[in-house]
Amino acid sequence: MKKDYYEILGVDKNADANAIKKAYRKKAIEFHPDKNPDDKVAEEKFKEAAEAYEVLSDPDKKARYDQYGHAAFDGAGGFGGGGHMNMDDIFSQFGDIFGSAFGGGGGFGGFGGGGFGGGQRKVKGTSLRIKVKLTLEDIANGVEKKIKVKRKIQAPGVTYKTCTTCNGSGQVVKVMNTMLGRMQTAAPCDACHGSGQIMDHKPAGADADGLIMQEETVSIKIPAGVADGMQLKVAGKGNEAPGKNSIAGDLLVVIEELEHETLQREGDNLHYDLYISFAEAALGGSKEIEAVTGRVRIKLEEGIQSGKILRLKGKGLPSINSYGNGDLLIHVNVWTPKKLSKEQKEFFESMLEDDNFKPTPSKNDKSFFEKVKEMFS
Template identity: 70%
Template sequence: MKDDYYDILGISKSASQAEIKKAYRKMAVKFHPDKNPGDEEAETKFKKAAEAYEVLGNEEKRRKYDQFGHSAFDGSQGFGGGGMDMDDIFSQFGDIFGSAFGGGRSSGFSGFGGGFGGQSGRSKGGNLRIRVSLTLEEVANGVDKKIKVSRKKKPDDTTFKTCTTCKGSGQVTRVTNTILGRMQTASPCTACGGSGQILDKKGSGTDAHGLKMTEEMVSIKIPAGVEDGMQLKVSGKGNEPVGNGIPGDLIVLIEVKEHEHLKRDGENLHYDLYISFAEAALGASKEIQTVSGKVRIKVEPGVQSGKILRLRNKGLPNLNGYGIGDLLVHTNVWTPQTLNKEQKEFFEKMVGDTNFEPDPKKSDKSFFEKVKDMFS
């Protein structure tokens, strides 16, 4: 259950907007990242305070919260349960506590995922997205893929120089007078886009930003057990930024090809085995396909259509390493659609024979019971 916003800020439900703002500033200063470097508990309290203030500091949202509580937003308003981004906090509320730390973004902090000083003046290049198709066998074993990627890079003959507007910091500051005193906030420099550098000399074949499209072979390690639709990230293999910064990431969308014989259900696999009347009555040895090759299984005499044979650990590995699934073999007795004279005479003689009359036992599960067991 989420903490009450009033309790987070340590105020009563009748608190005025000025009291709410004062309480938030007090908490923001106390748990500010500059004062608590590397302290995860302080980071959590810092984010929760911002989440509470974002709602209570807005009259309309506060009315909804007082009436319906957290359900008033259903995760679509506020900050969705404290999952705030530090840049969001400083961009929206930096003027509230900026004077205490010389700006909305500190010049000396490098924690909380690199959202502050360690990244100050550094921009990030754009991400790239590609699709990678895998066979079920590759999913079972994991695979290293080498993919040719076209990405923007800075050639050696492109040079940059320090931005004269922000002096290389990537930020410009603004000082305003408020009821709480002089407040200083920082925002990305519009002249250099926050990179701290501007283009000095364009290299040959580059675009307006001094970047050149190049092809590069990227090695992607895909772990066993991935599923269709999953996304993997290869850090630093996206486009390079303008000036001083870090490259974007390569986002890999996984597509799993449909297998000819096997159907996937999480870590389990399903296989349809068709056998004849004779094989069902006499028993048989049948070869079936698995993700690790073909294996032979024994079909017992008198097997019924719909019986499921379970081959342990013949499925797919769990992505998080929690074991391996099973291969479920579904037995289907094939009824011939045409009979020759001799075959027809044989079956006509069997009509009424007690061996050919259905006689299900209580231990014989119905089709619906088998389906229920399969999904439970």
């Protein structure tokens, strides 16, 4: 089970952006690869801290994490909020946070051949964003969608060679004369963008980076209980980047919830408006309605009142945090006929003074406001 992101960084849920950044820097420096060479435990803690910071430093991701926990990002097929990050991802995104703690470049020197500021780094392709439309039935059951995505990939036959500007190091060193003496700084190479490689052979049809556009069918497994606006991630299904050691970007999947014909969603609960006649309200009986889990039959007691709310436990949507299912709330509405025949009008006129037809609400007959309060409590 994944650790809580706040626990990893040692901050509470009310921590502001500065506190989160400060906590991450402290953890990252503590478990930095240069400080803990060949220490796999420290490496994992370093990655955990980066994953936690990637989510908590982004207001949108943080809000979704606060509401849904890890389930906001988890799912089959490579979904994740900050998961699956490698060292190059971390230093390319957050290297500036380390400042001058490790050689002024923010990177790491002795870990696997380098990272941002410390030598060659893997270039990551750009991410793609798509919108997937889901019905309430899809959301209730979870669904696998096959989506056609146009993404850039390295052209067949493209080759790369060592960058002549940085001699394959991925960085250039500049020496400047200052009042304090000669100072040396290192920066990613502009010619190869820090990868240490440049294109040697460009196949026909490829762009300036040796990439071509290709349509690919991507299978996306969407877990049950997702909500409108939620964003999931399929790692490695975005655009590829040039270079032998480059890594592909991600495919960001934004959920769009389609409006249901008869059901309205409120979190994990569903609401249904049931209209019944005077006769059905007086005599009682049973009605069958369509829920996301299939058809369900409900019993109407004799003399049921308009505004009555019937709650069917567990017939709503599943919680994305695996806390069970929400409920289906059925709002009973007694339909008043707008036109009456002569016989019907005579009947109701004869009942005007009948004690059985006069409203006599008891304490058990809650007001509209009490029902609303109870519904949302």
